[in-house]
Amino acid sequence: MGTPTVGTERAALRDAVARALRAPSEHNAQPWRWVLGPDHLDLHVDPTRRLPFTDERGHGVLLGCGAALHHLRVALGARGWHADVRHQPEDPSGRPLARVRIRPATDGPGPWTLRHAAAIDRRHTDRRRFSGGSVPVTALQELDDAARPFGGVLHLAYGGHRAVVADAMREAAERQPTHEGYVAELDRWTHRYAGGHDGIPASARLDGPPPDYRDLVLRWFPRGTLRQPRGGADHDDASVLAVLTAVDESPVSVLRAGEALSAILLEATAQGLGTTPITQVLEVPETRERVRHRVVGAHRPPVCVLRLGRPDPLSPPLVPTPRRPLAEVLSETG
Protein backbone atom coordinates (compact mmCIF):
# COMPACT_ATOMS: atom_id res chain seq x y z
CA MET A 1 0.00 0.00 0.00
CA GLY A 2 1.38 3.43 -0.91
CA THR A 3 0.72 6.69 0.84
CA PRO A 4 -2.88 7.76 0.21
CA THR A 5 -3.11 10.36 -2.51
CA VAL A 6 -3.94 13.70 -0.98
CA GLY A 7 -7.02 15.54 -2.18
CA THR A 8 -5.16 17.99 -4.41
CA GLU A 9 -3.45 15.15 -6.24
CA ARG A 10 -6.71 13.32 -6.76
CA ALA A 11 -8.29 16.52 -8.05
CA ALA A 12 -5.33 17.09 -10.39
CA LEU A 13 -5.61 13.55 -11.77
CA ARG A 14 -9.36 13.90 -12.24
CA ASP A 15 -8.92 17.20 -14.10
CA ALA A 16 -6.19 15.70 -16.28
CA VAL A 17 -8.40 12.73 -17.22
CA ALA A 18 -11.06 15.25 -18.26
CA ARG A 19 -8.50 16.91 -20.60
CA ALA A 20 -7.40 13.50 -21.91
CA LEU A 21 -10.94 12.84 -23.16
CA ARG A 22 -10.05 15.01 -26.17
CA ALA A 23 -7.44 12.51 -27.40
CA PRO A 24 -7.98 11.12 -30.92
CA SER A 25 -8.92 7.47 -31.40
CA GLU A 26 -9.74 5.28 -34.36
CA HIS A 27 -13.43 5.71 -35.31
CA ASN A 28 -13.61 7.92 -32.19
CA ALA A 29 -14.28 4.73 -30.23
CA GLN A 30 -12.50 6.18 -27.15
CA PRO A 31 -11.21 2.75 -26.10
CA TRP A 32 -9.94 3.86 -22.67
CA ARG A 33 -11.06 3.37 -19.09
CA TRP A 34 -9.42 5.12 -16.14
CA VAL A 35 -9.47 3.99 -12.50
CA LEU A 36 -8.40 6.45 -9.82
CA GLY A 37 -7.00 4.50 -6.83
CA PRO A 38 -5.78 5.67 -3.44
CA ASP A 39 -2.33 6.72 -4.66
CA HIS A 40 -2.31 6.22 -8.42
CA LEU A 41 -4.32 6.37 -11.63
CA ASP A 42 -4.64 3.30 -13.88
CA LEU A 43 -5.31 3.23 -17.61
CA HIS A 44 -7.14 0.19 -19.01
CA VAL A 45 -8.46 -0.77 -22.43
CA ASP A 46 -12.25 -0.78 -22.58
CA PRO A 47 -12.75 -4.12 -24.37
CA THR A 48 -16.26 -3.16 -25.49
CA ARG A 49 -14.69 -0.45 -27.67
CA ARG A 50 -12.34 -2.57 -29.72
CA LEU A 51 -12.75 -2.63 -33.53
CA PRO A 52 -12.19 -6.32 -34.26
CA PHE A 53 -12.96 -6.12 -38.01
CA THR A 54 -10.99 -2.93 -38.68
CA ASP A 55 -8.15 -3.10 -36.18
CA GLU A 56 -7.60 -6.87 -36.08
CA ARG A 57 -4.26 -6.66 -34.27
CA GLY A 58 -5.50 -4.23 -31.62
CA HIS A 59 -2.87 -1.63 -32.48
CA GLY A 60 -5.45 1.13 -33.00
CA VAL A 61 -6.75 0.57 -29.48
CA LEU A 62 -3.24 0.84 -28.03
CA LEU A 63 -2.50 3.96 -30.10
CA GLY A 64 -5.71 5.63 -28.87
CA CYS A 65 -4.93 4.72 -25.23
CA GLY A 66 -1.36 6.00 -25.69
CA ALA A 67 -2.66 9.27 -27.14
CA ALA A 68 -4.93 9.67 -24.10
CA LEU A 69 -1.98 8.96 -21.80
CA HIS A 70 0.08 11.66 -23.51
CA HIS A 71 -2.78 14.16 -23.30
CA LEU A 72 -2.94 13.35 -19.56
CA ARG A 73 0.82 13.95 -19.14
CA VAL A 74 0.57 17.27 -20.95
CA ALA A 75 -2.41 18.41 -18.88
CA LEU A 76 -0.62 17.46 -15.65
CA GLY A 77 2.63 19.11 -16.75
CA ALA A 78 0.88 22.36 -17.58
CA ARG A 79 -0.51 22.41 -14.03
CA GLY A 80 2.92 21.87 -12.42
CA TRP A 81 2.81 18.10 -11.86
CA HIS A 82 5.37 15.51 -12.88
CA ALA A 83 3.90 12.16 -13.91
CA ASP A 84 5.76 8.91 -13.26
CA VAL A 85 4.28 6.48 -15.76
CA ARG A 86 4.82 2.72 -15.61
CA HIS A 87 3.82 1.01 -18.86
CA GLN A 88 3.06 -2.67 -18.87
CA PRO A 89 1.41 -5.21 -21.14
CA GLU A 90 -2.26 -5.60 -20.44
CA ASP A 91 -3.15 -8.77 -18.65
CA PRO A 92 -6.38 -10.80 -18.51
CA SER A 93 -6.19 -10.62 -14.70
CA GLY A 94 -7.00 -6.91 -15.03
CA ARG A 95 -3.47 -5.48 -14.86
CA PRO A 96 -3.63 -1.96 -16.35
CA LEU A 97 -1.79 -0.78 -19.45
CA ALA A 98 -0.22 2.03 -17.48
CA ARG A 99 -0.07 3.19 -13.87
CA VAL A 100 0.46 6.90 -13.22
CA ARG A 101 1.69 8.50 -10.00
CA ILE A 102 2.26 12.22 -9.68
CA ARG A 103 4.40 14.58 -7.62
CA PRO A 104 4.89 18.33 -7.80
CA ALA A 105 7.38 19.14 -10.58
CA THR A 106 10.68 20.55 -9.37
CA ASP A 107 10.99 22.93 -12.33
CA GLY A 108 8.51 24.67 -14.61
CA PRO A 109 6.72 23.06 -17.57
CA GLY A 110 9.08 21.84 -20.32
CA PRO A 111 9.36 23.61 -23.69
CA TRP A 112 6.57 21.67 -25.33
CA THR A 113 4.18 21.29 -22.44
CA LEU A 114 2.37 24.62 -22.48
CA ARG A 115 2.05 24.85 -26.26
CA HIS A 116 0.82 21.26 -26.42
CA ALA A 117 -1.67 21.85 -23.60
CA ALA A 118 -3.00 24.88 -25.49
CA ALA A 119 -3.32 22.77 -28.65
CA ILE A 120 -5.52 20.04 -27.11
CA ASP A 121 -8.82 21.78 -27.88
CA ARG A 122 -7.65 23.07 -31.26
CA ARG A 123 -6.52 19.68 -32.63
CA HIS A 124 -9.00 17.99 -34.94
CA THR A 125 -8.72 15.40 -37.67
CA ASP A 126 -9.06 17.32 -40.93
CA ARG A 127 -10.13 15.21 -43.94
CA ARG A 128 -10.52 18.18 -46.29
CA ARG A 129 -8.19 19.17 -49.09
CA PHE A 130 -5.32 21.23 -47.73
CA SER A 131 -3.99 24.34 -49.43
CA GLY A 132 -1.03 24.55 -51.77
CA GLY A 133 1.03 26.16 -48.99
CA SER A 134 4.14 24.09 -48.36
CA VAL A 135 5.00 22.53 -45.01
CA PRO A 136 8.48 23.71 -43.97
CA VAL A 137 11.09 21.04 -43.33
CA THR A 138 11.92 22.70 -39.99
CA ALA A 139 8.32 22.15 -38.85
CA LEU A 140 8.53 18.48 -39.80
CA GLN A 141 11.80 18.16 -37.88
CA GLU A 142 10.03 19.49 -34.77
CA LEU A 143 7.36 16.82 -35.15
CA ASP A 144 9.99 14.09 -35.24
CA ASP A 145 11.68 15.64 -32.18
CA ALA A 146 8.34 15.55 -30.34
CA ALA A 147 7.93 11.82 -31.11
CA ARG A 148 11.41 10.66 -30.07
CA PRO A 149 10.99 10.69 -26.25
CA PHE A 150 8.29 8.03 -26.73
CA GLY A 151 10.32 5.77 -28.99
CA GLY A 152 8.59 7.11 -32.12
CA VAL A 153 10.38 8.06 -35.34
CA LEU A 154 8.67 10.04 -38.09
CA HIS A 155 9.80 9.01 -41.58
CA LEU A 156 8.96 11.56 -44.26
CA ALA A 157 7.69 9.98 -47.46
CA TYR A 158 8.79 12.10 -50.42
CA GLY A 159 9.21 11.18 -54.09
CA GLY A 160 9.38 7.41 -54.67
CA HIS A 161 8.55 6.68 -51.03
CA ARG A 162 5.43 8.82 -51.25
CA ALA A 163 4.39 6.94 -54.38
CA VAL A 164 4.73 3.61 -52.55
CA VAL A 165 2.62 4.84 -49.59
CA ALA A 166 0.02 6.47 -51.88
CA ASP A 167 -0.32 3.30 -54.00
CA ALA A 168 -0.63 1.20 -50.86
CA MET A 169 -3.29 3.57 -49.49
CA ARG A 170 -5.28 3.27 -52.70
CA GLU A 171 -5.09 -0.51 -52.61
CA ALA A 172 -6.02 -0.66 -48.91
CA ALA A 173 -9.02 1.60 -49.51
CA GLU A 174 -10.24 -0.90 -52.14
CA ARG A 175 -9.41 -4.09 -50.25
CA GLN A 176 -10.38 -3.39 -46.65
CA PRO A 177 -14.12 -2.93 -47.38
CA THR A 178 -14.15 -6.48 -48.80
CA HIS A 179 -12.98 -7.90 -45.44
CA GLU A 180 -15.74 -9.60 -43.49
CA GLY A 181 -17.41 -7.34 -40.95
CA TYR A 182 -15.49 -4.18 -41.90
CA VAL A 183 -18.35 -2.28 -43.53
CA ALA A 184 -20.83 -3.17 -40.78
CA GLU A 185 -18.34 -1.95 -38.17
CA LEU A 186 -17.76 1.31 -40.04
CA ASP A 187 -21.51 1.73 -40.30
CA ARG A 188 -21.89 1.22 -36.55
CA TRP A 189 -19.34 3.93 -35.72
CA THR A 190 -20.70 6.44 -38.19
CA HIS A 191 -24.37 6.05 -37.25
CA ARG A 192 -24.44 6.41 -33.47
CA TYR A 193 -27.62 6.80 -31.48
CA ALA A 194 -28.36 10.33 -30.28
CA GLY A 195 -26.49 11.03 -27.07
CA GLY A 196 -23.86 8.35 -27.75
CA HIS A 197 -21.01 10.88 -27.54
CA ASP A 198 -18.71 8.80 -29.74
CA GLY A 199 -18.16 7.72 -33.34
CA ILE A 200 -17.46 9.90 -36.38
CA PRO A 201 -20.30 12.40 -36.82
CA ALA A 202 -21.52 13.77 -40.15
CA SER A 203 -19.79 17.08 -39.40
CA ALA A 204 -16.38 15.34 -39.64
CA ARG A 205 -17.23 13.44 -42.87
CA LEU A 206 -16.98 15.03 -46.31
CA ASP A 207 -20.18 15.97 -48.09
CA GLY A 208 -18.86 14.89 -51.47
CA PRO A 209 -17.45 11.81 -53.18
CA PRO A 210 -14.62 9.80 -51.59
CA PRO A 211 -11.63 12.08 -51.07
CA ASP A 212 -9.00 11.80 -53.76
CA TYR A 213 -6.32 14.46 -53.42
CA ARG A 214 -3.59 14.53 -56.01
CA ASP A 215 -2.26 10.97 -55.55
CA LEU A 216 -3.95 10.24 -52.19
CA VAL A 217 -7.04 8.17 -51.46
CA LEU A 218 -8.25 8.36 -47.88
CA ARG A 219 -10.49 5.96 -45.97
CA TRP A 220 -14.04 6.10 -47.30
CA PHE A 221 -16.76 7.20 -44.85
CA PRO A 222 -20.50 7.59 -45.50
CA ARG A 223 -21.30 11.02 -46.84
CA GLY A 224 -21.44 13.75 -44.21
CA THR A 225 -21.80 17.51 -44.13
CA LEU A 226 -18.16 18.67 -44.15
CA ARG A 227 -17.50 20.93 -47.11
CA GLN A 228 -14.32 21.07 -49.11
CA PRO A 229 -12.71 24.51 -49.40
CA ARG A 230 -13.79 26.25 -52.59
CA GLY A 231 -10.24 26.51 -53.84
CA GLY A 232 -8.72 29.34 -55.83
CA ALA A 233 -5.21 29.72 -57.13
CA ASP A 234 -3.85 27.99 -54.05
CA HIS A 235 -6.12 24.94 -54.12
CA ASP A 236 -3.69 22.17 -54.97
CA ASP A 237 -3.32 20.03 -51.83
CA ALA A 238 0.39 20.22 -50.95
CA SER A 239 0.19 17.97 -47.90
CA VAL A 240 3.15 15.86 -46.86
CA LEU A 241 2.92 12.18 -45.96
CA ALA A 242 4.88 10.79 -43.05
CA VAL A 243 5.03 7.38 -41.44
CA LEU A 244 5.31 6.99 -37.67
CA THR A 245 7.21 3.89 -36.58
CA ALA A 246 7.53 2.22 -33.18
CA VAL A 247 10.49 0.48 -31.55
CA ASP A 248 8.83 -2.91 -32.10
CA GLU A 249 5.37 -4.47 -32.09
CA SER A 250 5.16 -5.25 -28.38
CA PRO A 251 2.06 -3.77 -26.71
CA VAL A 252 4.19 -1.41 -24.61
CA SER A 253 5.99 -0.06 -27.71
CA VAL A 254 2.71 0.48 -29.57
CA LEU A 255 1.20 2.18 -26.50
CA ARG A 256 4.23 4.50 -26.36
CA ALA A 257 3.89 5.11 -30.10
CA GLY A 258 0.39 6.36 -29.29
CA GLU A 259 2.01 8.89 -26.98
CA ALA A 260 4.35 9.83 -29.83
CA LEU A 261 1.34 10.21 -32.15
CA SER A 262 -0.33 12.58 -29.71
CA ALA A 263 2.90 14.59 -29.33
CA ILE A 264 3.17 14.91 -33.12
CA LEU A 265 -0.47 15.92 -33.57
CA LEU A 266 -0.34 18.53 -30.79
CA GLU A 267 2.95 19.96 -32.05
CA ALA A 268 1.57 20.10 -35.61
CA THR A 269 -1.55 21.88 -34.32
CA ALA A 270 0.61 24.35 -32.39
CA GLN A 271 2.42 25.07 -35.68
CA GLY A 272 -0.85 25.74 -37.50
CA LEU A 273 -0.79 22.50 -39.49
CA GLY A 274 -3.83 20.38 -40.23
CA THR A 275 -3.50 16.62 -39.65
CA THR A 276 -5.13 13.34 -40.70
CA PRO A 277 -3.95 10.19 -38.92
CA ILE A 278 -4.37 7.21 -41.25
CA THR A 279 -4.10 3.56 -40.26
CA GLN A 280 -6.15 1.88 -42.99
CA VAL A 281 -3.06 1.20 -45.10
CA LEU A 282 -1.45 -0.56 -42.13
CA GLU A 283 -4.52 -2.68 -41.35
CA VAL A 284 -4.33 -4.66 -44.60
CA PRO A 285 -1.38 -7.08 -44.22
CA GLU A 286 -0.09 -6.80 -47.82
CA THR A 287 -0.06 -2.99 -47.93
CA ARG A 288 1.41 -2.78 -44.42
CA GLU A 289 4.32 -5.03 -45.40
CA ARG A 290 4.99 -2.98 -48.51
CA VAL A 291 5.16 0.28 -46.52
CA ARG A 292 7.33 -1.42 -43.93
CA HIS A 293 9.87 -2.93 -46.31
CA ARG A 294 9.97 -0.30 -49.06
CA VAL A 295 9.64 2.93 -47.07
CA VAL A 296 10.86 2.59 -43.50
CA GLY A 297 13.05 -0.52 -43.60
CA ALA A 298 12.20 -3.82 -41.96
CA HIS A 299 13.63 -3.03 -38.53
CA ARG A 300 10.90 -0.64 -37.30
CA PRO A 301 7.16 -1.35 -37.63
CA PRO A 302 5.01 1.43 -39.09
CA VAL A 303 2.03 2.18 -36.81
CA CYS A 304 0.39 5.24 -38.37
CA VAL A 305 0.59 7.30 -41.54
CA LEU A 306 0.08 11.04 -41.19
CA ARG A 307 -1.11 13.56 -43.71
CA LEU A 308 0.14 17.02 -42.74
CA GLY A 309 -0.77 20.22 -44.53
CA ARG A 310 -1.65 23.86 -44.37
CA PRO A 311 -5.44 24.24 -44.02
CA ASP A 312 -7.01 26.47 -46.60
CA PRO A 313 -7.20 29.93 -44.97
CA LEU A 314 -10.81 30.28 -46.14
CA SER A 315 -11.93 26.96 -44.63
CA PRO A 316 -14.31 27.32 -41.69
CA PRO A 317 -13.11 25.90 -38.36
CA LEU A 318 -13.87 22.20 -37.80
CA VAL A 319 -16.60 21.22 -35.37
CA PRO A 320 -15.17 19.23 -32.40
CA THR A 321 -16.17 15.56 -32.46
CA PRO A 322 -18.11 14.30 -29.40
CA ARG A 323 -16.60 12.70 -26.32
CA ARG A 324 -18.18 10.60 -23.59
CA PRO A 325 -18.58 12.36 -20.25
CA LEU A 326 -15.93 11.96 -17.56
CA ALA A 327 -18.19 9.84 -15.35
CA GLU A 328 -18.43 7.21 -18.09
CA VAL A 329 -14.69 6.69 -18.41
CA LEU A 330 -13.43 7.31 -14.87
CA SER A 331 -14.21 5.24 -11.80
CA GLU A 332 -12.79 5.88 -8.35
CA THR A 333 -11.71 3.45 -5.63
CA GLY A 334 -10.22 3.98 -2.16
Ligand SMILES: Cc1cc2nc3c(=O)[nH]c(=O)nc-3n(C[C@H](O)[C@H](O)[C@H](O)COP(=O)(O)O)c2cc1C
Ligand atom coordinates in the same frame (compact mmCIF):
# COMPACT_ATOMS: atom_id res chain seq x y z
C1 LIG B 1 -4.98 5.16 -34.25
C2 LIG B 1 -5.86 6.06 -35.10
C3 LIG B 1 -6.19 5.69 -36.39
C4 LIG B 1 -6.97 6.51 -37.20
N1 LIG B 1 -7.21 6.14 -38.51
C5 LIG B 1 -7.89 6.99 -39.31
C6 LIG B 1 -8.05 6.68 -40.71
O1 LIG B 1 -7.54 5.66 -41.21
N2 LIG B 1 -8.74 7.56 -41.47
C7 LIG B 1 -9.29 8.72 -40.95
O2 LIG B 1 -9.89 9.47 -41.70
N3 LIG B 1 -9.16 9.03 -39.63
C8 LIG B 1 -8.45 8.20 -38.81
N4 LIG B 1 -8.28 8.52 -37.49
C9 LIG B 1 -8.88 9.75 -36.93
C10 LIG B 1 -10.08 9.43 -36.02
O3 LIG B 1 -11.20 9.07 -36.77
C11 LIG B 1 -10.37 10.68 -35.14
O4 LIG B 1 -9.30 10.85 -34.25
C12 LIG B 1 -11.64 10.55 -34.33
O5 LIG B 1 -12.77 10.45 -35.16
C13 LIG B 1 -11.84 11.75 -33.38
O6 LIG B 1 -11.88 12.95 -34.09
P1 LIG B 1 -10.81 14.11 -33.82
O7 LIG B 1 -9.46 13.56 -34.14
O8 LIG B 1 -11.23 15.23 -34.74
O9 LIG B 1 -10.89 14.51 -32.37
C14 LIG B 1 -7.49 7.72 -36.67
C15 LIG B 1 -7.16 8.10 -35.36
C16 LIG B 1 -6.34 7.29 -34.58
C17 LIG B 1 -5.95 7.73 -33.19
